[in-house]
Structure formats: structure tokens, C-alpha cells
Amino acid sequence: MNKLPEKTIGRLSEYRRTLLNCLAKGKTHIYSHELANLHNFTAVQVRRDIMLIGYSTTLKKGYDVKALIDVISKIIDTDEGINAAIIGVGNLGKAITTYFNGKRPKLRIVATFDNDPEKANRVIAGVKCYPISEINKLVNELDIRIGIMTVPPENAVSVLETLVNAGIKGILNYTSTPLSVPQNVHLEEYDMITSIEKVAYFVKQKK
Amino acid sequence: MNKLPEKTIGRLSEYRRTLLNCLAKGKTHIYSHELANLHNFTAVQVRRDIMLIGYSTTLKKGYDVKALIDVISKIIDTDEGINAAIIGVGNLGKAITTYFNGKRPKLRIVATFDNDPEKANRVIAGVKCYPISEINKLVNELDIRIGIMTVPPENAVSVLETLVNAGIKGILNYTSTPLSVPQNVHLEEYDMITSIEKVAYFVKQKK
DNA sequence: TGTACATTGTTATTTATTTCACACTACCTG
DNA sequence: CAGGTAGTGTGAAATAAATAACAATGTACA
Numbered sequence: 001m002n003k004l005p006e007k008t009i010g011r012l013s014e015y016r017r018t019l020l021n022c023l024a025k026g027k028t029h030i031y032s033h034e035l036a037n038l039h040n041f042t043a044v045q046v047r048r049d050i051m052l053i054g055y056s057t058t059l060k061k062g063y064d065v066k067a068l069i070d071v072i073s074k075i076i077d078t079d080e081g082i083n084a085a086i087i088g089v090g091n092l093g094k095a096i097t098t099y100f101n102g103k104r105p106k107l108r109i110v111a112t113f114d115n116d117p118e119k120a121n122r123v124i125a126g127v128k129c130y131p132i133s134e135i136n137k138l139v140n141e142l143d144i145r146i147g148i149m150t151v152p153p154e155n156a157v158s159v160l161e162t163l164v165n166a167g168i169k170g171i172l173n174y175t176s177t178p179l180s181v182p183q184n185v186h187l188e189e190y191d192m193i194t195s196i197e198k199v200a201y202f203v204k205q206k207k
Numbered sequence: 208m209n210k211l212p213e214k215t216i217g218r219l220s221e222y223r224r225t226l227l228n229c230l231a232k233g234k235t236h237i238y239s240h241e242l243a244n245l246h247n248f249t250a251v252q253v254r255r256d257i258m259l260i261g262y263s264t265t266l267k268k269g270y271d272v273k274a275l276i277d278v279i280s281k282i283i284d285t286d287e288g289i290n291a292a293i294i295g296v297g298n299l300g301k302a303i304t305t306y307f308n309g310k311r312p313k314l315r316i317v318a319t320f321d322n323d324p325e326k327a328n329r330v331i332a333g334v335k336c337y338p339i340s341e342i343n344k345l346v347n348e349l350d351i352r353i354g355i356m357t358v359p360p361e362n363a364v365s366v367l368e369t370l371v372n373a374g375i376k377g378i379l380n381y382t383s384t385p386l387s388v389p390q391n392v393h394l395e396e397y398d399m400i401t402s403i404e405k406v407a408y409f410v411k412q413k414k
Numbered sequence: 415t416g417t418a419c420a421t422t423g424t425t426a427t428t429t430a431t432t433t434c435a436c437a438c439t440a441c442c443t444g
Numbered sequence: 445c446a447g448g449t450a451g452t453g454t455g456a457a458a459t460a461a462a463t464a465a466c467a468a469t470g471t472a473c474a
Binding site: 096146169171180188191200202 | 376408
């Protein structure tokens with residue numbers, strides 16, 4: 001189970017979210033095609049992903065929701081959980097903190113950072129905000145493993161450097177500055193303008 | 208040039224952003240490997256993408272920045288531009304509006320919508336906010352083609368229905384509710400929790 | 415001016431991902 | 445309790461995307 005396709009990882013996360021909803025509604029079993037229809041996937045895709053993670057059912061009444069959640073969680077989560085931090089408490093940083101916090105017990109946003117003295121040392125969106133100068137110290141103190149960058153583009157490079165030097169191993173870059181990191185750091189980038197432009201392109205093609 | 212790979216479209220958008228920066232700095236030519244290094248791409252990938260869009264240079268002094276921007280723009284943009292709207296003016300909606308507006312002349316956010324009466328009919332992040340009940344009317348009046356959904360998950364389905372009925376052809380879904388749309392509508396989904404969980408997974412693998 | 419080099423354009427190959435096709439079997443129904 | 449059906453699991457085929465390999469050709473510089 002060591003080499004799951006990257007696309008599968010993304011879908012597993014989405015399956016779990018949906019499965020948790022099902023569980024909350026009291027649904028105990030779910031067919032591959034049901035799970036597929038709740039997303040925009042195909043039933044085969046669902047079955048294959050589930051095969052890849054080593055879960056299977058002998059029944060023909062669908063997958064056991066609870067059991068499937070557990071298998072997925074074992075893959076995505078760690079026992080002790082992972083701590084993340086938001087760097088840059090603008091609208092986006094606040095949005096993510098608010099949206100996220102408390103949703104996943106094994107994934108916690110334990111700090112936010114901003115270089116605006118107005119914000120530093122206050123609690124923003126439920127999480128304490130520290131001055132950026134303290135990143136290095138706090139990454140170690142709070143065992144922060146993931147940095148979510150929502151700073152202005154011109155600060156992205158220097159913030160990245162601070163994070164990497166502090167020993168962070170996972171970066172999620174929401175700034176519009178493309179970044180690069182050493183081999184031993186995982187970087188995921190997402191640019192909203194690109195997404196909107198992609199949609200615009202396909203809308204244009206439709207006509 | 209009719210069938211560009213989806214991944215290429217995304218990269219073209221990113222190339223253009225970078226090329227615009229280069230232009231602003233007075234750089235007139237750029238090598239494939241330079242452009243690649245400014246992102247996390249390879250030089251071959253850059254050259255191949257550029258081949259696919261039909262641009263080429265006879266020189267060996269790199270690509271003409273201005274010309275390349277024009278070619279990419281011809282693919283991504285439309286002459287008259289495309290109008291988009293944000294539905295849901297929470298932190299995320301505000302973040303996108305603020306971040307985006309004015310950056311791309313051919314892509315405009317012309318309205319935001321919210322069902323909070325406090326917000327409706329005010330100007331928020333530089334764009335007028337309307338009550339959600341007016342979506343149908345305004346989609347036509349303002350020629351809105353793209354809907355960017357940043358509403359709470361429980362409202363996603365009904366908002367989507369409204370948008371599709373109003374004739375919108377492109378949806379960008381930032382809510383945590385997976386959606387599905389008719390064939391003739393283009394849907395792009397992005398869930399932040401999934402992204403964070405993906406990073407967490409890869410961080411876990413690193414050790 | 416001609417030689418070495420760097421850079422582009424493109425075909426072929428490899429790798430990743432999705433889809434197809436079908437064997438297998440629990441479940442339901444009469 | 446037999447036969448049809450609907451659902452799962454999975455090898456094989458198809459598609460999409462990235463990478464390698466290299467021919468062609470400006471460019472710089474001796």
C-alpha cells in the first residue's frame with residue numbers, strides 16, 4: 001500500500017468527507033455507485049481506489065461506511081495528528097482557519113502568523129496569531145509540520161525560506177508567487193486566478 | 208489548436224502571469240529553462256506547451272515575452288472579456304474578490320451575492336453585493352458567465368441550481384459540498400481540506 | 415569565417431491514470 | 445432452492461501526460 005497514486009489520495013480525502021456525512025445521517029452501508037454519484041467520479045474509479053487501499057467487502061450490500069472511514073483514516077492521518085500553521089492573516093488566511101478548525105481531529109491549525117503588529121498576539125478566527133519573527137521558535141515549540149502560505153506575493157519567497165529553515169516538511173502555497181523547495185519538502189501550489197482562467201477557457205470552448 | 212491538454216491550460220495561465228512580471232521588469236526575451244525554473248516545471252514541458260499553442264521563434268535567444276503573452280492571451284481570453292460573480296461574501300468570497308479584481312482585464316468580477324441583508328446592496332471589496340434572490344435577473348443583465356461559489360456547504364446545492372437555471376456555463380466550487388452539473392456546464396471543484404490532507408499524507412510519507 | 419555550443423522543435427518512449435470487460439458471488443425472488 | 449440480478453474485484457486496454465532523445469540551427473567567439 002506504499003505507492004498510492006496521487007489522484008487517489010485526493011479522492012480518498014473526499015470519500016472520507018462524504019462518508020462522515022453518511023455516518024452522521026445513520027447510513028451504515030454504501031454502494032460504489034452511490035459514493036461515485038455523490039462526487040463526480042465513476043463507480044469503477046471508486047472500486048479501484050478502494051481496492052488499492054486494501055479494503056474489501058464480501059457482501060454485496062455495499063461497503064461498510066464506518067470500516068471504510070477507518071481504513072482511509074489510517075492512510076491519511078497519523079496517530080498523534082499533525083500540526084499546521086497559517087502564515088498571513090488576511091481574508092484568505094482567516095477563511096481557511098475559520099473553515100477548517102475543528103473539522104479534522106488529526107489535523108490542527110495551532111498558530112497563525114502575521115507581520116502586522118495590530119494582529120500579532122491576538123486571537124484571530126479562534127487561533128492565536130504571532131509575529132512572523134517567531135516562526136522559527138514556534139515551529140519547534142508547537143511541532144508545526146505544515147505551513148499554509150497566504151501572504152502577499154512579494155513576501156512569499158522570504159516566508160518560504162523561513163519555513164524551510166525552521167524544518168517544515170509540507171507547504172501549501174496560496175500566494176500567486178510560484179515557489180520551489182528542496183527535495184525533502186512537499187509543496188502543493190494553488191492559484192485562484194489560474195482556476196478562474198481555466199474555467200473561462202472551457203466556457204469559451206463551449207460556445 | 209483545438210484540443211489542448213487540460214494540464215497545459217493551467218500552465219499557460221501560470222506562464223502568462225510570470226511573463227507579465229518579466230515584461231514589467233523590462234525583460235524582453237526568456238529561455239524555456241528560465242520560464243521553467245520560475246515555476247516547478249521542466250524546460251521540455253515549457254517547450255512542448257509552447258509548441259502545442261503554435262508559437263515558435265526562429266531565434267535562439269529565447270521567446271519574445273510580449274509575443275508569447277499575446278499568443279497565450281488569444282487562447283485563454285475572449286475579445287470582449289468574461290464576467291464572473293462571487294456567490295457568498297464570507298472571508299473566502301472577500302479574499303477572492305480583493306485578490307482578483309483588476310488583475311485581468313478580460314476577466315471581471317462584476318457582482319457578489321449574499322443572503323445576509325447586512326451585506327446586500329453594499330459595496331464589498333470593491334464590488335457591489337446583491338441579495339441572492341436577484342441572481343437570475345442579474346446574470347442576464349450583467350452577462351455573467353462564471354459563478355464562483357463560496358457559500359456555506361448547506362446552501363451549495365440550491366445556489367448551484369439557481370446559477371445553472373440562470374444560464375451560467377462555468378462554475379468554480381469552493382464549498383465542501385461536491386456538486387454535479389449538466390454536460391454543457393463546466394465545473395471545477397476545489398476543496399481546501401483535501402489539499403491540506405494531501406500535504407499531510409505526503410509529509411507523513413517523508414519520514 | 416568556421417567551429418563549438420546552446421537552444422529550440424518534435425518524435426518516440428515511458429509513466430500515470432482512467433476506462434473497459436468480465437469473472438465471480440451474495441442476495442433476492444418466485 | 446434454483447435462476448436471475450446487481451454488485452464487487454481486477455487484469456487488460458485505452459487514454460492522458462511527462463520525459464527522453466535527438467536533429468536542426470542560430471549565436472558567440474576564437
